[in-house]
Structure formats: structure tokens, C-alpha cells
Amino acid sequence: MFTRNFARTLRAGTALPALSLATSLFVVPAFAQDTAPTSTPPTTASTPSQSQAAPAADDAEIVVTGSLFATRVTTSPVTTVTAESLDQRGISTVQDGLQRLAANNGPTLTNSFSANGAFAGGASGISLRGLTTNSTLVLFDGLRAAYYPLADDATRNFVDLNTIPDDIVDRVEVLKDGASSSYGADAIAGVVNIITKRSFTGLSARAEAGVSQDGIAATQRFSVTAGTGDLDRDGFNAYISGFYYHADAVSTRDLRRPFNSDDQTAIGGPNNLINGDNFGTTAAGSNLYVAPGSGGRYQLLGSGCANGTLIQTTAAQQAASGLVPTSMCQQDMTNRYGVVAPEIDRFGFTAHVAKTFGESTEAYLELNFQQSRSQYSGLPSSIYANAPAGIYYPPYSTRGSGPSFAPGSGALTLPVYVCAARVNCTAANGTLNPNNPFAASGQTALLIGGMPNITRYDESRSRVYRAAAGINGSFGDDWNYKIDATAMHTDLRRTSDGYIYIQHLLDVIADGTYNFVNPSANSAAIQNYLAPTLNTDASSDLYQVQASVSKALFQLPGGPVQLAVGGSLFYEAVDSPSANSDINGPTQRYFTINAFGTEGHRTVTSAFGELSVPVFEFLELNASGRYDHYSTGQSNFSPKVGAKIKPFEMLTLRGNWSRGFRIPSFGEANALPTTGYVTNSAGLFNDAYLAQYGCSVATFSTACPQYLRTASYGQTTLASPDLKPEKSRSITLGAVFQPIRNVSLSVDYFNIKKTDAITSLSSGVALQAYYAGNPIPAGYTIIPDAADPAHPGALPRVAYVQSHYVNANTQKAEGIDFAANGRFRFGDVTWTSNLDATLMLELSTTLPDGTRQTYVDTLGNFNLTAGTGTFRWRGSWMNSFAIGNYSLTGTANYTSGYNLSAMDQGNAYEDCGLAPSPAYTGCRVKSYFTFDLNATAKIADKFTIYANVLNLFDRLPGVDPVTYGAYLYNPVQAGDNIYGRRFTVGAKLNF
Template sequence: MFTRNIARTLRAGTALSALTLATSLLAVPAFAQDTAPTPTADQTAPAADEAPEIVVTGSLFATKVTTSPVTTVTADTLDAKGITTVQDGLQRLAANNGPTLTNSFSANGAFAGGASAISLRGLSTNSTLVLFDGMRAAYYPLADDATRNFVDLNTIPDDIIDRVEVLKDGASSSYGADAIAGVVNIITKRSFQGVSARAEAGVSQDGIAASQRFSVTAGTGDLDRDGFNAYISGFYFHSDAVYTKDLRAPFNSDDQTSIGGPNNLVNGDNFAPTYAGSNIYAAPGSGGRYQLLQSGCANGNLTQTTAAQQAASGLLPTSICQQDLTNQYGVVAPQVDRFGVSAHVAKTFGDSTEAYLEVNFQQSRSQYSGAASSIYANAPAGIYYAPFSTRGTGAAFAPGSGALTLPVYVCAARVNCTAANGTLNPNNPFAASGQTATIIGAMPNLTRNDETRSRVFRAAAGVKGTFGDDWNYKIDATAMHTDLRRTMNGYVYIQHLLDVIADGSYNFVNPAANSQATLNYLAPELNVDASSDLYQVQASVNKSLFELPGGPAQLGFGGSFFYEAVDSPSANSDINGPTQRYFTINAFGTKGNRTVTSGFGELSLPVLKQVELNLSGRYDHYSTGQGYFSPKVGAKITPIDMLTVRGTWSRGFRIPSFGESNALPTTGYVTNSAGLFNDAYLAQYGCSVATFSTACPQYLRTASYGQTTLASPDLKPEKSRSITLGAVFTPMRNVSLSVDYFNIKKTDAITSLSSAAALQAYYSGQAIPAGYTVIPDAVDPANPSALPRVAYVQSHYVNANTQKAEGIDFGANARFNVGAVTWTSNLDATLMLELSTTLADGTRETYVDTLGNYNLTAGSGTFRWKGSWMNSFAIGNYTVTGTANYTSGYDLSAMDQGNAYKDCGLAPSPAYTGCRVKSYFTFDLNMTAKVADKFTIYANVLNLFDRLPDYDPVTYGAYLYNPVQAGDGIYGRRFSVGAKVNF
């Protein structure tokens, strides 16, 4: 299989793929992110008199050469690359693929808004375990897609980080649940002396994406000499919100004609009851053409529709407000403000005991303004009532039309209004003739505003030393609490909308005339508080047992007890009735807690000087009834001094998340694409799959369907089997090359079942498969005889699938002194050979080089290649560093959307989009000057060549581009300058 996958890659890959593989096969592995015996690909190689880094992640024994591949990210490395935060550095790791969660995605409707998480091996955020100093951290209170628990990378206190060790191997035998794809261990400074301060500011050349950073750290005492050290550190970070209108074409407009695409501005060609923009239109209740309800356009430009357009639709107004909704309301990244303070105290006792106490506080605020407030939209599925929308038959709705109805009379009682107890409705232009009026559009003077504010409180303490006959011990305890407040403004409360319609208190004719009190009643501010907790105590001992030919045999064992909890109530519960809630705010929520008791052990056996074996295992028991044993076997073989061959085999598990086992229904929305439909169905609407983007009505092509998933309390843990095989080659001092193959297989994978089968059955007129419920949307008023599109597909979480991730990590580290110049080079690259899911019925979906897993990744896809190559040149007090970043392209298809593999099935129109999104390459330049003994200034240019990503009309995490592939490159060339002072 391994050989076949490489052959397939050579046939299908890019020129870079072929070149890199040829290099690996002909020039001995030139690769790996490792600490062995020189540091890792994300770490500067040591000078001749420096010792290699000791790795502490994934083992009870600190070591220089690990059996598992480990990448070390240091603050110095990030500075050299011009990267501002640790979370940004982790997002750029080559091993981070697929459904990663970026800060920018929180401004595009992400469930876990305001947070960031990585996805090693593309196996999702819940299969990568994040630790602080080897201890677990509290989950972010909101789950990714309302199901996947993860630790928010924004909680990392950047300025006290010594390094981050990224173990890219299964590690359940050491840490238990969630370590299927790997572990991110954030290691804080053991001690700090003196004062260090930094100030930095940056902005793109277009004047957007401005950011500022300030920090100061002060410490006293030499821990090794005086037996005491204490330091305190504080920071502030700010980045501006970026809106779609700030970007360059074509990423800033619904008008895609510059790239050969359609003009999707609200206009006479695509105007529809579900796509009318943020103005209000009214039509007689008996039927007929819509007209602007207000005088002129509250938003957009008033234009006349043509006779041909009016003839094509009897609903089309003679005058409409042409609007560019993307330009007016689109958001690229939220405004982010973070600040925090940390304090650390360490003290030694005698010759062998050391204790520490650390406390951290951090606040992070993320906020942005979104789209106009909708009055024709779903209130996502609750638990007590069926999904509610304006397609209901209440007094304020036109039965079957999906449009709100303005009554003939309004009155203070709001019900049974007549001429006797009320007045003619001033908002209804047809009231005088005794007709109701149906209205469409969105509120002209209300926009949605979202803010998340998280406060993280953490304390950790520990002691380590020796006792008895050379036993080493380590005891740690940690407590972490996260408070999260979500504040939402501008969302229309359904019952209040019905109230102001019935009593006439809202002025639809002149929205600007409404008082703030009326607007506040229509869209009351919503505050929702959530929290998470983690408390853990862990103890371990280890000892050298006896001598073997290769060195001392070592035994270690220990135990752990931790409690974790999430309390995240629904922001939009329907417990009080289907109208006592908001439009568009998702109804998800969860609450749960559990305790976990664990025992673990490890045995290191250097049976020969050239051969070392490592055996480890851990048993975890959950208060919810689940238990699992995780074994691991590793081996290192050193046939010659310059070559180490290594490998591991392990089993692991992922416990069902709180969202999967105990949550309200979760509804995620996926934008309709041509691949969902078939020609027979689309013929009802006068179009076909081939003409979907140009001829199909807006009712179909811009709408989304909801995927509603119901929790299952009896889920089993996911199980995994991991294999790594690799080699580390050190042909000379300060040069390290390595290659590592990984193969991960997950069984009993928890899934919400792909909606593809249910959608295909519905649109083909066949029976809906067992396990699904399909809820149709409202009938399209322009096509009343056509079968409506799907509004929701409902299913339960099940242990059903098998997932597989397979690939190769490459890395190279070198340092050379050439005269007065010191040249440091570092390569970090990952080739994904396979990422696939085998469904319960045996159907296999494969995702590499496509947009799949489409639902899991927000359509951002799985990249075959991802990597960076850093080269740094130091001359005296001056250093220049260049970093090349590469992410491969992909086919516009996804097998979990009913496509065949790489069949271009999601491309709206291959005639103008093509079938592939091109690869993306950027180059960053950083320059540092030590202008005085304690004063350093620096400047960097990210995306030096000002390259923008290829346009992607399908990915729904951003507009017309892939936010995971592009990252901050969408801003174009970006500059930052800063200064550091050390005393």
C-alpha cells in the first residue's frame, strides 16, 4: 500500500511533489522535524558548543533521540520568521491539515467563534491533545461544529513560553484520550532573570489588518545558584477587524465578471423572495408583483428592471435596489483584543528537590459586525419543537409562501384586529383595498453584531526530586477555569417581530424613523454565559533498574486523576415555544462533567548499544462507564553513529465529546452546490447541473440546507491504531536529515452520517434511507409546482466509520559557518498520501487533493503537500531570514457531497472556475539588528511578493478563497516593525 501510494502521488502530483520525492529517494532523507541529535525543523540548530534539546513530551524519561517524531517550536524561531503569536506558528506547521480552526473563521459563523485549534494529520481538532507543561487544559466552552472538544490556542501565554513540543504520533499510552493524531505540549519557562520588553506594530500595504503587541517580563533570582526564582509577565495584543470590502478584487464583490463568473449582485436577474437584499418589498396578499415598501432604497442603488426580466417573473418589481451584499456586509477577520498576566515562582530544596507555582490570567475578546438582520430565515432546530421559520401558518405569515404577511388592520391587542378596534395598517399599501401584503427582504437598519469574551484562569503547582534508592518522583496539580460570554445584537426575536407587525409599531415604510426603543424590542441584546473546568493531579516515579549492554534499563509508572466539565447552555432554546426565540442563532448547547482515573507505566530497555526498546501503557476509567487500555511499543536502532532508524506501534482512543453524547440538536449549514442535485430535479426550475450557476433560481443556488445532528449518550470511544517508521541521518555536526512515515487508522469513528444519501434520495424521488429525516423547505413562490429544496437533514451520531490518515513528514536542519556568515537552514514538509473514511455500508470516501471532508473542514479541503523552508543568515549583529511557504492546490470536488473522486463535481461552472484551485506560494522576509548591547530592532515583510491565493468559489469558510490555504496572505504584502529591550 505504501509503495502504491507513492507511485500514485508521482503520477498525480505537482512538479514540487516529484522534485521533493526524487530528492528524498536519491539524496538520503533530507527531512524531519526532530530533536535527534540536532534540534527539530522548527528549531534553530545548535552551535558547536551547545547541547541538543532534551525532549520531555510523550515519555516518562527525558531523551535526546525520540522513537516518535517531535517538532519543537521556540520563541526564537517564531521571531526569526516574523510570526507574532505561538498559535499562528502552530497553525503554520506542515502537519496541520484539513479541519483546522483559525481565528478568521470565527467571523464566518463558526460554532466555536473566537477560538483557534489545530488538526494534526487532518483528523480534526478533537484528535489533537493540547497540554500545558504536560498537564491537561480545559476545553474551550464552545465545541467546534458544536461537537468537537478542543483547547483554544489563544490561551497560550506567549511571552513565558520556553518552547512547544509537537509529538506527531499517537500518545494515548502517555496521556489518555484525544491524543490520536498527536500532542501539543506548551512548556513554560523554568526561570527568568532581568527585564525583557517588546513593542511591535504591523499593517498591510493596503492599510488593513493592523495589529499591535506590547509585553514585559521581569524576574529575579538564579534558580540553580540561589535556589530561587520568581518572574511576572504581562502582555497586550490587538488586531483590527477586516471586512470583505477591504480586500482586492475579485474577493470583495458579488460581481465576479472580472474572472469570467456571474454578476451575483441583487438585481433583476436573480431577485427572488428568498434573495431580496436588505430592503423591504411588498406584494398584494392575493398575488402579484412586488414593489418597494419604503420610499427609495435604504441600501443599494435604485434601478429599473427590464421588460424581459419582468416577463420572466410575475413577482419581479419594476424597480429594485441593486445591492452588493458581500461588499456591504462580508467579514474576513474579527477584531481581536487580548491581554493577560502570568506569575511563576520556583524554589529548590537541598540538592535534589525543586518546586514551583504558576498562575495565569488571560482575557480574549473577538468581535465583528455581520449581515443585515433577517426576517426570512430559519430559527435552527431546537429540541422541544420542530424547526421554526417564516414558512409557518401563523397570523403573520402567508401560508405556503414563506413570506411575512402584513395584516389589513393593526391594534394594540395584536390579535383579532378589525375596523372596530383598530386602524388600517400604515405599513400595508394594499390595506385600503382590503388586502393583506406579503413582505420579503431583510431589515434595512439592523445589522448583526457578535462578540465573544473569554476569561481563562489557571494555576499549576508541582514538585520533583529524588528519594530512597535513586527513585525520581514528580507530582503536579493544575486547575483551569474558562468563562465565556457571547453577546449578540441585531438578531430579530421572532415573537417580537410578530408583535410589531400586529400592532403597527414598527415603521416598515420608513425604517429610519423607528426609535431605538423599537429596535431594541425587535432585536433585544442576547448575553449567553458558558464555562469549562479542568482539575488534575498527576504523580509519577522512575528509576534505573540495572545495566544492559546499551545502558541502564529504566522503569517508570504513575497515576492521574482529573475532572472535566462543560456548561454551555443553548443561546436559542425553544423551551418556551417555537416563536420565543431568535432567527438564525443556532440552538446548540451542552452540559456535562466526568471524572477520569488513570494508571500508566513505561519501560526503557537499551538491550544493545545500537538497539533500544520502549514499552508503555495506560488504562483510563471514566465515571461515565467507559474504560480503555492504550499500549505502545517503540524501537530505535543505530547501526552507525550517523544513522538512527526508529518506529512505533500504538493503540489509542478518543472519548465521546460532551457535544456528541449530551447536547441539544446541532444544526450546521452547508451552501447548496450543483453536485447536490440532478438534471431531472432541476428541470422543474428550468435549469440543469451544467447551467446551475447561471440559469437556476437564486432560491436554489445561494441557499443552505441544515444538517441537524442529535446526540447519542450510548456512544463508544473511538479507537485508533498508529504506526510510524522513520530515520534520522546526521552526516556531520549541526546537520540533521530525517523522514518519518505515519499510518493512523481510527475505528468506531463517531459521525453524524453523510447527508449525501438522504439528499440524493430526496432529489431523485426515492424513499429516504433509514436513519435520516428530511424536512423540505417552503415552496418557491416563483415555482409553486416544483418539489421544494431540502431545509434540514436530521440524523443521530453513531459509531459507524473507519478513518485512515497516511503520509510522510520531511525535515532538514543545518547550520554552517562560512567566514563571518552563519547560515541556518530548516525544512518542514508533509506529504499526505491518504485521508479517507470508510462508511458503515463499506463505501469509501477519500479526500486528499479535494475539498473533502467537506462537512468536517468547512469545504477547506485536504492538501496533499504543505511545507516551509527557512534560511537565516547572520553577520555580527545583523540577521536576515527568508521563509518560503507552500500549500498545494486541490480539485473542486468532495466525495462526502456525492461526487466521484476528483470529478470536479462541486465546481459551479468549469467553464470559468476550472476544476482545480492552484497551489499557493508565499515568501516572508525578516531582518533583525542588535543596535546596542541590550536593544534589538526588527522588521519583517510577510508575503514579500504580494501574492494572492487562487479564487475558490466553493469553500464556505471565506468568500472566493480558502482561508486555510491562504492564511494572512489574503491581505497581500504586510509589514511589521518592533523593538526588544533586555536588562
């Protein structure tokens, strides 16, 4: 399989990157990423600070993530990232550094995506191997952390990377291998272990500010850490640390064309400004329009144009649809309301105390508090007839003679009369409706559009409280022990403002208290009644105690046989009530607020062990295993075996076979029905169906009505408490070549197969069956939308596809990691270099019927990646040159392009099936290359200044008209480089 996939990769056009990276392995010697972090490779500490001991000798041994024993080269690949290495690259936060790892692929969750309607708004998660955020385990000092209370896509539990206390992080070790045998659930794709400083002495302070050359995306960072006592000499150390970080919000209008406008004509695309060509009941912009209830053309309600430019529609536009107004507001909704990234404020405090007892015992206590706030203003408030909030809300309702949603129109009906009673209003007990211009003639009015003066606002504020304590040492006949405990609690408050409460909307229409003709004339009280502020509180908890003992048993030719055993007990819980529950009925809720909610808790008892057998100096075997039992009834045993072979001094071969598991998330097992939204694509339809609307698949993006081509359908997934754990089988094979001192090259092949994968099933199968007039497959429920009033006889589009979570699929991830690290001296110049690259050979899903969907080099899997795709290549190459007190570092970053298709959306592999028609952007999104430059100068003994330029050549990403996590670009491929060239300056003070 590996040979076939690798050959296919070369044939698919990746031969040149493959050869370039392979060549780099031999022309760019550097330190191996698997060596001890204290050996000063470029991906670890550069020069020791006062918080660190001097670099250890090359034969020093350390304890690394994934093993209970001291070792220099593990049987699993481990990448180490430190705060110093991030400083070298000009990266401000650990979260941002982890997002840039080559092994982090498409399903990652970024801060920018969370400002575009993501369920887990305000958070960031990592996805190793493209297997999503729930298959990568994040640890703090080897202990579990509390989940973010909201789930990614309402299903995936993950740890928010924004909760990392940046300024006390010593290093982050990323284990790129299955590790359930050591850590239990969720470590299928790998482990991210955030390791904090063991001790700190002195005073360190930092101030930093950055901004793009266009004056956007400004950031500020301030921190101070102070400590006393030398732990090794005095037997005591204590330090405190505090930080503040701020990032400005970025609006879509701040970006350059074409990423800031609905007008895509400059790149050969359509003009999607709200105008007479696309006007409709769900595409009227942020102005209000009315039409006679008996039918007829819409007209602006009130005088003038509150938002946009008043234009006269053409005769052709009016002839195309009897609904198009003669005069209307032309609007660029993306430019006016779009959001790229939220405003972020973070601050936190840490206190750490460590003490040694005698010659072999050390204890510590650490307390952390951190608050993170993410906020942004979005689209105008909607008065649509559908409430996409997790359940199906009928497109109309009746309330006697009061207001209603007109059957089949998708529009609100304004009554002829209004009265205080709000029902059965007549001339005898009420007055003519002041908002209905047709009331005097006895006609109701249809109302569509968006509120011109109410904009949605969202804020997520999380507070994280964490305590950790531990003791380690030795006793008896060379027994070593380690006991750790942690408690972590997250409080999350979500604030939503500017969202229309459905019942209150019906109320103010029925009694006439809201002025729709001139919305700015309404009082603050009536505005707040129509769109009351919603605060929703959620929380998560994690409590864990873990203990292990180890001992060298006896000697073999290669060294001592070591045995370690241990146990763990932890409790985890999530309490995340729905922000928009329908428990009181379909009108007692808000328009458009996601209705995700879940509550659950479980206790997990575990036993684990590891055996290291150095048979000979050139052969070491390793075996580990862990048994986990959940109070919810699931149990699992996870074994792992590995070997290191050293045929000669310069070469180490390594390999592992393991089994792992992922426990069903609280969102999958306990959640309310949840709905995600995907924009319609031509590939879902067929010509026979589209002929009802006067268009075809070939003319979908130009001739089909707005009702079809820009609408989204809801994928509603129903919780399933009887789900089994997902199971995985992982194989890694690698080689580490160290030809000379301070030079290391490594290549690692990975192959992960996940069975019983929990899935909501692909909606494409059900959608295509519906539009083809075929029976709906078992396991799906199709809920049609309201009929299009312009095509009342046509089969309505799909509003929702419902299905349960099931253990059904098999997923496979396969690829190769490359690393080259080194450090050289040429006189007074020190050159360090680090290459980190990943080639994905396969990411695929096999469905229960045997159908195989493959996603590498496409936008799939939508269920995993939210349409951000699976990149074939991702990598970076850092080179740093230091002379005296000065250093200059350049980093090249590369992410490959992809085809605009996805097999889980009804496409064939790489058939361009998601591209607009005509495909004005072509069938591929081009690859993306950027270059960063960072300079540091130590201008005094204790004072250092630095400056960097990210995206030095000011390159913008390729146009992507499909990915829905951002507008016209891929937020994972582009990252912050969408802002163009960006500058940061800062200063550090150390005493």
C-alpha cells in the same frame, strides 16, 4: 498500501514537489527537529537569552513530550518550535505559528473562519494529520487544559490556541504520533505540548506593530517580563509577565478583486449582485419589499433605496418572474457586509515562582490570567420565515387575524388592521396598518427582505484562569518522582446584537408600533425591542493531579533499563447553554442564531507506565501503556511499543505501533440538536428534478432559480449518549540521518486507522435519494422547505436532513513527514536552515456499507474540514543568515492545490463535481506559494530592532468558489496572506 499510495501520488502530478523536497533533504543539511531544544536548532532557540541556560553539550539529555525518560532521539517524531524561531520568521503569536505547521491540515480552525459563522466563534484549534481538532491533544506543561466552552461544528471539543500565554512560552513540542499510551484520550493524531519558561532573570520588553500595504489588518503587540533570582545558583526564581495584543477587524470590502464583490464577471463568473435576475423571497438584500397578499409583483416599501443603487429592472427580468419589482435596489451584499477576520483583543498576566530544595528537589507555582475578545459586525438582520437555529421552524404560523408567515411563500404577512391587542384586529378596535400599502383596499401584504438599518453584531469574550504547581526530585536508591497539579477555568460570554426576536417581530407588526416604511424613524427603545441584545454565558473546567516515579533497574549492554509508573485523576466539565433555545416555543427565539448547547461533566482515573530497554548500544526498545476509566462508564487501555535502531553512528531508525482512543465529546453525547449549513451544489440534484424548475445540472449556476442555487440546507445532528469511544491504530516508521555535526535529515511515515469513528452520516446519500424520488435511507429524516412560489408544483428543496451520531465509520490518514535542519559557519556568517514538509498519501472514510470515500487533493471531508479540503502537500523552508549583530531570514511557504470535488458531497473522486457550471474557475484551485523576509539588528547591547515583510511577492491565493469559510478563497490555504504584502516593525529591550 504505502507503495500503492505513493505511486498513485506521483502519477497524480506530485512527482515534481516530491523530487524537489527529496533533493532538498540532501542539499539543505540542518539540525534534526528531534534533537534537544537547547542544542539551538533553527526550529528552537537561536541564542540563549537571560531566561535560559547556555546551550548544553551535544550529548546532553532532556525530557521530551511523549516519554517519561531523558533521551536525545525519541522513537516518535517531535517538532520543536520556540518563541525565538517564531521571531526569526516574523510570526507574532504561537497560535499563528502552530497554524503554519506542515502537519496541520485542512480541518484546522482559524480565527478568520470563526468570524464567518463557525459554532466556536472567537477560537482557534489545530488539526494534525487532517483528523480534525478533536484528535489533537493540547497540553500546558504536560498537563491537560480546559476545553473551549463551544465545540467546533457543535461537536468537537478542543483547546483554544488563543489562550496560549505567548511571552512566557519557552517552546512548543509537537509530537506527531499517537500518544494515548502516555496522555489518554484525544491524542490520536498527536500532541501539542506548550512548555513555559522554567525561570527568567532580568527585564525584557517588546513593542511591535504591523499593517498590510493596503492599510488593513493592523496589529499591535506589547509585553514585559521581569524576573529575579538564579534558580540554579540561588535556588530561587520568580518572574511576572504581562502582554497586550490587538488585531483590527478586516471587512471583505477591504480586499482586492475578485475577493471583495458579488460581481464575478471579471473572472468569467456570474454577477451575483442583488438584481432582477436573482431577486427572490430569500434574496432581496437589506431593503424591504411588499407585494399584495392576493399575489403580484413586489415593490419597495417606502421611498428611495436605503442601501445600494436604485435601478429599473428589464422587461425580460420581469417576464421571467412575476415577483420581480419594476424598480429595486441593486446591492453587493458581500462588499457591504462581508467579514474576513474579527477584531481581536488579548491581554494577560502570569506569575511564576520556582525554588530548589537541597540538591535534587525543585518546586514551582504558576498563576495565569488571560482575556481574549473577538468581535465583528456581519449581515443585516433577517426577517426570514425559517429560523436556522438547530430545530425545524415551520415556514409559517397562524395567529388569528394577526401577522403570520404566509404558507408556501416564505414571506411575512402584514395584516390589514393593527391594534393594541395584537390579535383579532378589525376596523372596530384598530386602525389600518400603516406599513401595508394595500390595506385601504382590504388586502394583506407580503413582506420580504432584510432590515436596512439593523446589522448583526457578535462578540466572544473569554476569560481563562489557570493555576499549576508541581514538585520533582529524587529519593532513596535513585528513585525519581514528579507530582503536578493544575486547575483551569474558562468563562465565555457571547454577545449577540441586531438579531430579530421572532415573537417581538410578530408583536410590532400586529400593533403597528414599528415603522417598516421608514425604519430610521423608529426610537431606540422600539429597535431594542425588535432586536434585543442577547448575552449567553458558558464555562468549562479542568482539574488534574498527576504523579509518576521512575527508576533505573539494572544495566544492559546499551545502558540502564528504566521503569516509570504513574497515575492521574482529572475532572472536566462544560456548561454551554443554548443561545437560542426553543424551550418556550418556536417564536420565543431569534432568527439565525445557532442553537448549539450542551452540559456535561466526567471524572477520569488513569494509571500509566513506560519501560525503556536499551538492549545494545544500537538497539533500544520502548513500551508504554495507559488505562483510563471514565465516570460516564467508558474504559480503555492504550498500549504502545517502539524501537530505535542505530546501525551506525550517523543513522537512527525508529518505529512505533500504538493504539489510542477518543472519548465522545460533550457535544456528541450531551448536546441539543445542532445544525450546520451547506450551500446547495449541482451534484446533489438530477436533471429530472431540476426540470421542474426549468433548468438542468449543466445549467445549474446560470438557469436555476436563486431559491435553489444559493440556498443552504441544514445538517441537523441529534445527540447520542450511548456512543462508544473511537479507537485508533497508529504506525510510524522513520529515519534520522546526521552525517556531520549540526546536520540532521529525517523522514517519517505515518499510518493512522480510526475505527468506530463517530459521525453524523453523509447527508449526500439522503439528499440524492430525495431528489431522485427514491425511499429515504434508514437513519435519516428529510424535512422539506416551503414550496417556491414561482414553481408551486415542484417538489420543494430540502430544508433539513436529520440524523443521529453513530459509531459507524473507519477513517484512515497516511503520509510522510520530511525535515532537514542544519547550521553552518562560513567565516563570520552563520547559516541556519530548516525544511518542514508533509505529504498526505491518504485521508479516507469507509462507510458501514463498505463504500470508501477518499479526500486528499479535494475539498472533502466536509464533515471534518468545513469544505476547506485536504492538501496533498504542505511545507515551509526557512533559511537564516547572521553576521555579527545582524540577521536576515527568508521563509518559503507552499500549500498544494486541489480539485473542486468532495466524495462526501455526492461526487466521484476528483470529478470537478462541486465546481460551478460552467466551471469559470476550472476544476482546480491552484497551489499557493508565498515568501516571507525578516531582518533583525542589535543596535545596542540591550536593544534589538526588527522588521519583516510577510508575503513579500504580494501573491493572492487561487479563486475557490466552493469553500464556505471565506468568500472565493480557502482560509486555511491562504491564511493572512489574503491581505497581500504585510509589514511589521518592532523593538526588544533586554536587561
